Amino acid sequence: MDPHQANAMTTLSLFAHARALTAALACFGAAAIVTASGSTAHASPPASKKDSKAMTTSKPCPKGNLERSQCMIRLLLDDVAKTYDGSGGGGISAIRALNTTTFAVSLPQEGRIDVLTYEFELHPDGRVAIKSRTPSTQNVGPGTGK
Amino acid sequence: MQKTLNFPRYDALLNTDVCDARNNAELTLTLRLGFRQINPAGTAAEGTYHDYGDATAPTRKIIRWTPSAWASWKHNFVRSAQAFWNGKFWLINHLGYFGYRAGRQIFLPNIWCRFVLQGSDANIGSHHHTIDVVRLHPSENWFGSHSTLYDSLDTNSVRKGTDSHGQPIMQRAHVHEVGHLLGLGHVAIGQPGCPANGNTNASACYGTNDHDQYSVMGEGMQLRPEHAQPWIDAMRQFAATEPPSTVYTIPAPTITQLPQRMLDMMFPFTAVMRRHYPRTPAELEARQMITSRH
Numbered sequence: 001m002d003p004h005q006a007n008a009m010t011t012l013s014l015f016a017h018a019r020a021l022t023a024a025l026a027c028f029g030a031a032a033i034v035t036a037s038g039s040t041a042h043a044s045p046p047a048s049k050k051d052s053k054a055m056t057t058s059k060p061c062p063k064g065n066l067e068r069s070q071c072m073i074r075l076l077l078d079d080v081a082k083t084y085d086g087s088g089g090g091g092i093s094a095i096r097a098l099n100t101t102t103f104a105v106s107l108p109q110e111g112r113i114d115v116l117t118y119e120f121e122l123h124p125d126g127r128v129a130i131k132s133r134t135p136s137t138q139n140v141g142p143g144t145g146k
Numbered sequence: 147m148q149k150t151l152n153f154p155r156y157d158a159l160l161n162t163d164v165c166d167a168r169n170n171a172e173l174t175l176t177l178r179l180g181f182r183q184i185n186p187a188g189t190a191a192e193g194t195y196h197d198y199g200d201a202t203a204p205t206r207k208i209i210r211w212t213p214s215a216w217a218s219w220k221h222n223f224v225r226s227a228q229a230f231w232n233g234k235f236w237l238i239n240h241l242g243y244f245g246y247r248a249g250r251q252i253f254l255p256n257i258w259c260r261f262v263l264q265g266s267d268a269n270i271g272s273h274h275h276t277i278d279v280v281r282l283h284p285s286e287n288w289f290g291s292h293s294t295l296y297d298s299l300d301t302n303s304v305r306k307g308t309d310s311h312g313q314p315i316m317q318r319a320h321v322h323e324v325g326h327l328l329g330l331g332h333v334a335i336g337q338p339g340c341p342a343n344g345n346t347n348a349s350a351c352y353g354t355n356d357h358d359q360y361s362v363m364g365e366g367m368q369l370r371p372e373h374a375q376p377w378i379d380a381m382r383q384f385a386a387t388e389p390p391s392t393v394y395t396i397p398a399p400t401i402t403q404l405p406q407r408m409l410d411m412m413f414p415f416t417a418v419m420r421r422h423y424p425r426t427p428a429e430l431e432a433r434q435m436i437t438s439r440h
Contacts, residue, residue, distance in 0.1 A: 093197070108198075
């Protein structure tokens with residue numbers, strides 16, 4: 001697939017209720033990410049927080065752009081489940097591709113949206129690895145948030 | 147004396163008429179909130195509303211407010227938030243303002259911090275703040291709210307974080323929000339990760355250690371003396387604008403007292419969370435704190 005085709009699928013949005021988030025984080029096997037083009041990418045099996053082996057920061061991926069982006073999203077979902085403590089929020093509201101190897105995950109909280117930006121690196125052997133995770137915050141509403 | 151000062155965020159009433167040998171002056175901050183219903187479009191019983199009122203954000207199912215549900219929600223909000231903030235702080239009056247006589251003895255009051263929350267429909271009367279409120283469908287358990295957009299679950303205790311021992315940190319969002327309406331910021335502003343001139347809404351601003359996270363201005367429900375700042379600010383105004391007491395003026399400091407006096411002039415009122423009784427001049431000048439008086 002032409003890399004530019006992958007860039008065309010720039011926006012991956014997952015609007016999830018809080019219950020759906022809990023389910024998504026606890027049981028990725030039941031979760032699905034619907035792309036802007038309407039295709040559906042099913043996420044990987046459940047990853048227990050206590051199972052460090054399941055919390056991989058890299059994994060071998062097929063070379064197609066669709067498969068690679070699926071790999072990256074699975075990696076970032078695992079990482080969110082392992083590292084993000086937004087216990088009271090509204091779940092994942094969007095996963096957006098910023099470029100071929102960078103995705104931003106939006107996690108709405110009261111008065112703000114936490115954004116985790118994941119940068120990935122592609123290894124010659126086909127492995128995809130998380131290169132960095134950068135947290136930031138998007139303000140919502142007027143003045144000081146909740 | 148009963149004197150009211152009007153501030154943009156609240157009204158402040160200082161009452162020294164209640165003072166006697168055992169009772170301090172009372173400073174009551176009154177916050178008037180106007181609540182406005184957000185209902186499904188038209189006459190529909192159910193509908194949707196976007197998180198944060200932002201058309202690009204996810205929608206949640208909402209249902210129409212009924213008169214009884216609306217009245218009940220407002221009553222619960224006002225009653226519980228007022229109870230949380232009312233009567234929790236005393237301000238130590240270091241410079242002996244507002245002295246009075248009780249019998250033959252002069253007393254110098256400390257300040258009991260009271261709080262009154264008045265909530266009514268936004269179209270009735272005047273308010274310091276107007277708040278929109280959605281009523282969530284029973285199938286929803288979360289809504290993206292902010293400082294002027296609440297939801298019907300905001301008075302519930304929900305998990306906001308996790309402490310270092312893995313224990314949930316619970317908070318009722320509306321008491322945190324009332325703190326903001328009084329002018330309080332998040333607990334960790336000024337600390338690494340939350341610069342005062344940066345985004346004070348970042349997750350680090352809610353605390354990165356257990357102590358901060360458990361604060362009501364973090365993710366928890368704990369009140370701390372620093373949360374008395376709105377009352378301190380109001381008292382500084384009263385002290386600056388009211389005429390000095392006719393019965394007591396603190397004596398000039400000695401050389402050794404000078405550093406402490408300079409501190410007291412910078413911070414004439416400091417907050418504690420236990421009742422401290424009015425003091426005699428001798429007790430004040432000796433910096434005695436009177437927590438029991440028979």
